[in-house]
Structure formats: C-alpha cells, structure tokens
Amino acid sequence: MIPMNSATVKKIKGNLEGSIIIITGASSGIGKELALALAPMKPNLVIVARREKKIKHVAYQLKKLKVKVLPIVGDVRNREDRERIVDLTIKAFGRIDVLVNNAGLGKVSLFSEQPEDEIDELVETNFLALVKLTKKVLPIMKEQGEGHIINLSSTLALLPPYPFAVYSATKSAVKTFSDALREEVKGYGINVSTVLPGPYDTNFHEVANVGHGSFKVYKVSKLVRNIVDLLVKPKRDLIKPGMFTVLVWFTNLFPKIRRKISNQIGDQILQAKEETKRELEKERSTLKKEKIIVVSN
Numbered sequence: 001m002i003p004m005n006s007a008t009v010k011k012i013k014g015n016l017e018g019s020i021i022i023i024t025g026a027s028s029g030i031g032k033e034l035a036l037a038l039a040p041m042k043p044n045l046v047i048v049a050r051r052e053k054k055i056k057h058v059a060y061q062l063k064k065l066k067v068k069v070l071p072i073v074g075d076v077r078n079r080e081d082r083e084r085i086v087d088l089t090i091k092a093f094g095r096i097d098v099l100v101n102n103a104g105l106g107k108v109s110l111f112s113e114q115p116e117d118e119i120d121e122l123v124e125t126n127f128l129a130l131v132k133l134t135k136k137v138l139p140i141m142k143e144q145g146e147g148h149i150i151n152l153s154s155t156l157a158l159l160p161p162y163p164f165a166v167y168s169a170t171k172s173a174v175k176t177f178s179d180a181l182r183e184e185v186k187g188y189g190i191n192v193s194t195v196l197p198g199p200y201d202t203n204f205h206e207v208a209n210v211g212h213g214s215f216k217v218y219k220v221s222k223l224v225r226n227i228v229d230l231l232v233k234p235k236r237d238l239i240k241p242g243m244f245t246v247l248v249w250f251t252n253l254f255p256k257i258r259r260k261i262s263n264q265i266g267d268q269i270l271q272a273k274e275e276t277k278r279e280l281e282k283e284r285s286t287l288k289k290e291k292i293i294v295v296s297n
C-alpha cells in the first residue's frame, strides 16, 4: 500500500506542482537542465547520478529555487542502487508520478575495435538499467492508477551510423521497449514516452570520445523546454530538433537515402573522433615538452 501524504493528492495533469519526478543522470547535460527547467513549476525532484559533488551541486541550485529535492548518489547499473532510488523516493514523498530514464552514454568506435567492457557499459547503462528501474517503478504507478515513464533514446536509433553500432542498438532497444510497454500499461493510466534527440550541447560528446567536429550541435535549453511540455502533455515520441522528424519520415520512405545519410553521419563522427585524438596527443606532447624544460631548468 502506498502511504498517503500531502503530495498524494496532487495530480499531474497540466500541473506539475507537487508531482514526484525522478530524473536519472541529472548531474550534467539534459538531466540537469531538465531539473532546473522544471523548478518554476515546483515539483518534488529526486535526482540521481554517480558523481556526488556534481549531483549535490544541482540539488543546492534547486533548493535555492525553493524546490524540494532528494539527491541520490548511485549507479543505475547497480541493483541495490536502483532499489534505493525507489525506496528513498517512496519514503520521502509517498508516490512516483514521473520517471525520466535519462542516464546514459555513447562511445564512438568501430565495432571490430570496441573493447568488450565498453559494450557492457553501453548495454547495461543505456538499456538494461532503464528496463530494470522501470520494472521497479511500474507496480507503484499501477497501484496509483497513473504515472508517466519517459525514456531517453536518440535519433541515431532511427539513422544508425556505423561507428556508433552498439550505442545506436541500445537506443533502438529503448524505442522498441517503450513502444511495446506503452501498449501493455495504457489501461492502467500510465503513459510511456520516448525522447529521441539529435546532437545537443552536453558532456555527451566528451564522454563519447568525440569532439563536436564539423556537425552542428543544438542548444539543450530548447530541448528541455520540449521535455517539460511532454511532462505536462504526454505523447508517444518526441523527436528534436524538428527537422529530424522530417528527415526520419523522409528517409523511412527511401531506405537507400537513409543508408547514405547514416553513412555520412558515420564518416563525420569518425572524423571528429580522429580530430579529438590528434588534439589530445598534441596537448600531451606539449605538456611533456613543458615538463622536460621545467626539469632541465
């Protein structure tokens, strides 16, 4: 039985005040910006990430904006951490209205060169952890008779470039999982949405070992405004920026063109990775030279 408290009577529909929202991966990028963008609507936020200093700083920023916030330091791949996220949320707020499964990462690599540990990290973080956290939250939402699960996929799930094979596969798994789950739970008043972003200006590219290269990145502030709208008015898919909706629709009709575009994106990504590698090597050799000069002085 879900304990009743003042938050229990709050309904999401069009009003997020008092709603209990869990956001995983809120120490940077989309998760952090979403938490801050939600602040004026006064929800109760549970924010999760591994980097303690960063997640506590986001919590501090939210508290300054008068938001009730519960920061949790945890790794979504870890079963005990997932249990802790759900148990602490229920203990603090008594219910879960929205789960934003945002924690994730990319790693650019040709599959034949990709280390197995990296494959594990991608599949476990982007897909398995998301599925298992959803599994833990679902019975609570069913008992409430309402809830909203928002899963972060990627436009690369629909236009998979070759140096991002495993990443794109995890993100299409997220899309497929969300589409199937939506049908299973719609009778319980639970919505399932998938967010499919194009390239946005977060730490994603650094973590993926690829600079921004020659491809355009978009402002994350605009994306999170669209995700806030999605929370208020749930819909199946959110593909952003808008031009990607047209691109996906068009390339679905013409598979040959889709392959060509995916390969062009792949070439750009690989080129950006090589550039980043060269820059890093240059920086390292400059540092080494400076060290030698200091030592010889």
Ligand SMILES: NC(=O)c1ccc[n+]([C@@H]2O[C@H](COP(=O)([O-])OP(=O)(O)OC[C@H]3O[C@@H](n4cnc5c(N)ncnc54)[C@H](OP(=O)(O)O)[C@@H]3O)[C@@H](O)[C@H]2O)c1
Pocket (backbone or CB within 6 Å): 024, 025, 026, 027, 028, 029, 030, 031, 048, 049, 050, 051, 052, 054, 074, 075, 076, 077, 102, 103, 104, 105, 106, 125, 152, 153, 154, 155, 196, 197, 198, 199, 200, 201, 202, 203, 204, 205, 207
């Ligand atoms: N930015 C883009 O261009 C883009 C495009 C399409 C899809 N996406 C998706 O959007 C989501 C957010 O990415 P972002 O762009 O905001 O990148 P980001 O700035 O690197 O943020 C990723 C977040 O995920 C957290 N995280 C990673 N592994 C985790 C784990 N095992 N346990 C808990 N938290 C974990 C990170 O926190 P800690 O390191 O502190 O744990 C961080 O807060 C990801 O799922 C990504 O695949 C991004």
